[in-house]
Amino acid sequence: MIDFYTWITPNGLKISIALEEFGLPYKTHAIDITRGQQFSAEYAAINPGGKIPAIVDHEAGLTLTESGAILLYLAEKTGRFLPREGAARHHTIEWLMWQMGGFGPTLGHAHYFLTYNQGRAPFAEELFRKDTVRLYQTLDGRLEGREYLVDDYSVADMAVWPWVSRFQRHGIDLGDFPNVCRWYLQLAARPQVKRGYEVPHFTGPVPLPPGV
Template sequence: MIDLYTWITPNGLKVSIALEEFGLDYRPHTIDITRGDQFSPEYRKINPGSKIPAIIDHDTGVTLSDSSAILLYLAEKTGRLLPASGPARIEAVEWLFWQAGGFGPTLGHAHTFLTYNPGKAPFAEALFAGETRRLYGTLEARLAGREHIAGDYSIADIAIWPWVSRFQRHVIDLGDFPKVQRWYLAMAGRAPVKRGYAVPHVTGEIPLP
């Protein structure tokens, strides 16, 4: 059994979707970051960094935070959704790290400036609007002639998709990126993705372009 400590953010959704895809038994625990639950003494014992998500795997005794690290751990635990070795594994890890180092952080800043604080910092808005479109363009180019981001369906797809699901907050029309839109809709139709999207609670239907 795995305890999942999470909230309704892209980083949280990555792990709940992965747990559903892997078919692992887990218990979700709500860490409401809008109320500051992540700073509670109880949660800090699990993750001193006060970020979500985090897991405790009672089968192995592992406590782990950082969504990308958790995805790698779960893939290796199950032997699924990540090639065991060779170039295919490196390719999937490359795109997992692309999400962790660029796509996710940039889109998180886009949320802050473009959706939650429009008009307050024009330079930052222009910077992150431009970077957001550039990164969507990178993803569009990557998906040319590919069904998935790195060979077969993998944790790279699972890591990137929840960020794209916030396309409205990025002020992005997915119609401008038809290959991303095709991939996004195919992912949105997967039953495990739908279940994972509703953890720790339902916030509405998956956004559709």
């Protein structure tokens, strides 16, 4: 059994979707970051960094934080959604790191400036608006002629998709990025993705572009 500590954020959704895709038994513990529960003494014993997500795999006797590390661990634990060798393995890790190092952090800043503090820092808004568009263009280019980010559905797709699901907060029209839109809708139709999107609790259906 895996204890899973999470909240309704893209980084949390990566892991809930992955746990559903891997078919691993888990118990969810909601850590309400809007109330500062991530800084409680109880949670600090699991993740001193005070962020979600985190897992405790009792079978392996392992506590792990950082969503990218968790995805790699779950893939290696099950032998699924990460090629074992060759170029496909390296490219899967490459696009997982792309999400961790660029796509996620930039879109997180976009949420902060474009959605939650609009009008308070025009320079930052313009900076992250432009960089958000650039990253969507990169993603759209990668998905040109591809069903998934690498050869097959993988942890890289699981990592990127929850961030794209916040496209409205990014001020992005997915219709401007047809390859991203096709990929996004394809993954959104997966039962495992739908179930994972409702963890730790239902906040609404998966967002869809207008006219879909």
